[in-house]
Amino acid sequence: MQVVGHFINGEMVADTQRVQDVYNPATGEVVRQVALASKTTVEEAISAAQAAFPGWRNTPPQKRARVMFRFKQLLEENSDKICAALTNEHGKVLDDAAGELIRGIEVVEYACGAPTLLKGEHSKNVGPAIDSWSEFQPLGVVAGITPFNFPAMVPMWMFPMAIACGNTFILKPSERDPSAPLLIGQLLKEAGLPDGVFNIVNGDKLAVDTILEDSRVQAVSFVGSTPIAEYIYATGTANGKRVQALGGAKNHAIIMPDADMDNAVNALMGAAYGSCGERCMAISVAVCVGDAAADELVAKLKPQVEALKVGNGTDISNEMGPLITAAAQERVRSLVAQGVEQGAELVVDGSALVVDGHENGFFVGGCLFDKVTKDMVVYQEEIFGPVLCVVRVDTMQEAMQLIDDHEFGNGTCIFTRDGEAARYFSDNIKVGMVGINVPLPVPVAYHSFGGWKRSLFGDLGAHGPDAIRFYTRRKTVTQRWPSSGVRDGKQFAFPS
Known part of the structure; x- marks a missing residue:
C-alpha cells in the first residue's frame, strides 16, 4: 500500500x-x-x-x-x-x-x-x-x-x-x-x-x-x-x-421578520449543509425573530433539507458528501440523539442515512432542529456536521444577546431588508466577521480573517x-x- x-x-x-x-x-x-x-x-x-x-x-x-x-x-x-x-x-x-x-x-x-x-x-x-x-x-x-x-x-x-x-x-x-x-x-x-x-x-x-x-x-x-x-x-x-x-465557532444567522425568506432559505442551505457542515464558518444556528418568521423558515427549509442529494463527491450531481471519519459520523449522530432527548423538535432526521452502493461510507444526511434552546448541547457545541438548529426569540436585541453570550465569536449574519437594523447589528455585535444578507462572510484575500472571543x-x-x-x-x-x-x-x- x-x-x-x-x-x-x-x-x-x-x-x-x-x-x-x-x-x-x-x-x-x-x-x-x-x-x-x-x-x-x-x-x-x-x-x-x-x-x-x-x-x-x-x-x-x-x-x-x-x-x-x-x-x-x-x-x-x-x-x-x-x-x-x-x-x-x-x-x-x-x-x-x-x-x-x-x-x-x-x-x-x-x-x-x-x-x-x-x-x-x-x-x-x-x-x-x-x-x-x-x-x-x-x-x-x-x-x-x-x-x-x-x-x-x-x-x-x-x-x-x-x-x-x-x-x-x-x-x-x-x-x-x-x-x-x-x-x-x-x-x-x-x-x-x-x-x-x-x-x-x-x-x-x-x-x-x-x-x-x-x-x-x-x-x-x-x-x-x-x-x-x-x-x-x-x-x-x-x-x-x-x-x-x-x-472553533458556533455561527448564528438572525432571520428578521422582514427578511426575503426565499433568499434566506437558499443561503442557509449552502451555509449549513455545504461541505457536510465541516466548515468553521458554517451557519449552524438560525435565530428567528418572532414565531411567524420561524414557522415560515422551517416550512420552507424542511422540503429542501429532505431533498438534499447526498453521495460520493465525485458525482457532480451530488450536493453533499460524507463526513471525514467514522468517528465524526458517530459523534454527529450522538449529538442529534442528545438534541431529541433534551426536547428539541427534530423536523428532518438524516442521521441514519445510508447511501446505496456506499453502505460503508461515513454519511449523515441533513438534519433540521426547531425550538432549540440555549441550554441544549446541540446549541452549545460546535457539531461540525450537517445540522441546523432553529432558535426562536421575540426581539432582535434578544437574538443579539444570544450571540454575544456564546463563547465563540467567529462569524455571524443577519437577513433583513431594514438598513437601520443591519447597520446597528454590524456595529454592535461582538463577532469578528459579519454578513448582511451574506451567509458566509469569509473575507477576500486582501482583508484579514479572524474571529473574536474564544x-x-x-x-x-x-x-x-x-x-x-x-x-x-x-x-x-x-x-x-x-x-x-x-x-x-x-x-x-x-x-x-
Missing part, C-alpha cells in the same frame, strides 16, 4: 516507522497510509528551513513574487488533480473542492503584491542631517498547523504570505487528508522555490510539540478546534513564539494586512552622516 511521506528540502522523505490509515470517506476504505514524523524528521525539516533562510531572506521581494506568479499558474493548470485529491480523502463534492482551491489561489494572488506591501515609511531630516525610516524584516523559520476540512485553502492562508515576506516555512497538515498539500509542495518547487524554503511534515501531536518547542521556529499559525488552539497558543507563547491560533487566540488574523504584520518585524533605522570634519560635543540630555 502507498505510504505518503514528507517533503523536506525539496525531496520526498519516507520515515515510515509509524503510519496511519487514510480513508476514502465515501467508501470507508483505506486508500493509502500516511507516515507520522518522528522528532528527528521534524527537526530535519526545521534545519532545512533554517539553512535556506539567509538566501531567501536576501532574495529581492520582486523575485520572490515571481515565484508566486508561477505558482499561481501551476495551481490553475493542476486544479483537477488537486480537487480530485481533496474529494478522495476529505469527501467534499468536486464543486466545493474547486471553490476551496480558488479561495486559496486568491491568497497567492495577494502574495504576488508583496513588494508593494513590504514597503516601509521614510522621513527625511527628522533632525539636522538625520533621516529615519522603517522596514519590514522576515522572522525566520515559521510554521503552520492546519485542519482536515480545508487541506488546500487553509495552508494557502499561511505559507504564500510567509514566504513572500522572506520567511521559510514548515507545514504540518492534517494527517487525515495529506495528499493535496504534498501536490502543492511539489508545484512550489516546480515554480522555482529554492529547496528548504517550504517543507511538509505529516504527523500527530509529536510533530506539533516538536514545532512548538524548537527555539528555531519563530512563529506558528494554527487553524482548528478551540481546545487545541488554546493549547497551541499557550505552549507556543511560553516558548517565546509569535502565535495566531484560530479556533475563536481566535492572538492579536492578528489570517491573510490580508494582518499577514504582513504577523510574518514580519518592523525595524526603525535612524541615520546621520555628519559633514566632513564636523564633530558633535557630548550631550547627556535625551536627544530631541
Whole structure:
C-alpha cells in the first residue's frame, strides 16, 4: 500500500516507522497510509528551513513574487488533480473542492503584491542631517498547523504570505487528508522555490510539540478546534513564539421578520449543509425573530433539507458528501440523539442515512432542529456536521444577546431588508466577521480573517494586512552622516 511521506528540502522523505490509515470517506476504505514524523524528521525539516533562510531572506521581494506568479499558474493548470485529491480523502463534492482551491489561489494572488506591501515609511531630516525610516524584516523559520476540512485553502492562508515576506516555512497538515498539500509542495518547487524554503511534515501531536518547542521556529499559525488552539497558543507563547491560533465557532444567522425568506432559505442551505457542515464558518444556528418568521423558515427549509442529494463527491450531481471519519459520523449522530432527548423538535432526521452502493461510507444526511434552546448541547457545541438548529426569540436585541453570550465569536449574519437594523447589528455585535444578507462572510484575500472571543487566540488574523504584520518585524533605522570634519560635543540630555 502507498505510504505518503514528507517533503523536506525539496525531496520526498519516507520515515515510515509509524503510519496511519487514510480513508476514502465515501467508501470507508483505506486508500493509502500516511507516515507520522518522528522528532528527528521534524527537526530535519526545521534545519532545512533554517539553512535556506539567509538566501531567501536576501532574495529581492520582486523575485520572490515571481515565484508566486508561477505558482499561481501551476495551481490553475493542476486544479483537477488537486480537487480530485481533496474529494478522495476529505469527501467534499468536486464543486466545493474547486471553490476551496480558488479561495486559496486568491491568497497567492495577494502574495504576488508583496513588494508593494513590504514597503516601509521614510522621513527625511527628522533632525539636522538625520533621516529615519522603517522596514519590514522576515522572522525566520515559521510554521503552520492546519485542519482536515480545508487541506488546500487553509495552508494557502499561511505559507504564500510567509514566504513572500522572506520567511521559510514548515507545514504540518492534517494527517487525515495529506495528499493535496504534498501536490502543492511539489508545484512550489516546480515554480522555482529554492529547496528548504517550504517543507511538509505529516504527523500527530509529536510533530506539533516538536514545532512548538524548537527555539528555531519563530512563529506558528494554527487553524482548528478551540481546545487545541488554546493549547497551541499557550505552549507556543511560553516558548517565546509569535502565535495566531484560530479556533472553533458556533455561527448564528438572525432571520428578521422582514427578511426575503426565499433568499434566506437558499443561503442557509449552502451555509449549513455545504461541505457536510465541516466548515468553521458554517451557519449552524438560525435565530428567528418572532414565531411567524420561524414557522415560515422551517416550512420552507424542511422540503429542501429532505431533498438534499447526498453521495460520493465525485458525482457532480451530488450536493453533499460524507463526513471525514467514522468517528465524526458517530459523534454527529450522538449529538442529534442528545438534541431529541433534551426536547428539541427534530423536523428532518438524516442521521441514519445510508447511501446505496456506499453502505460503508461515513454519511449523515441533513438534519433540521426547531425550538432549540440555549441550554441544549446541540446549541452549545460546535457539531461540525450537517445540522441546523432553529432558535426562536421575540426581539432582535434578544437574538443579539444570544450571540454575544456564546463563547465563540467567529462569524455571524443577519437577513433583513431594514438598513437601520443591519447597520446597528454590524456595529454592535461582538463577532469578528459579519454578513448582511451574506451567509458566509469569509473575507477576500486582501482583508484579514479572524474571529473574536474564544475563536481566535492572538492579536492578528489570517491573510490580508494582518499577514504582513504577523510574518514580519518592523525595524526603525535612524541615520546621520555628519559633514566632513564636523564633530558633535557630548550631550547627556535625551536627544530631541
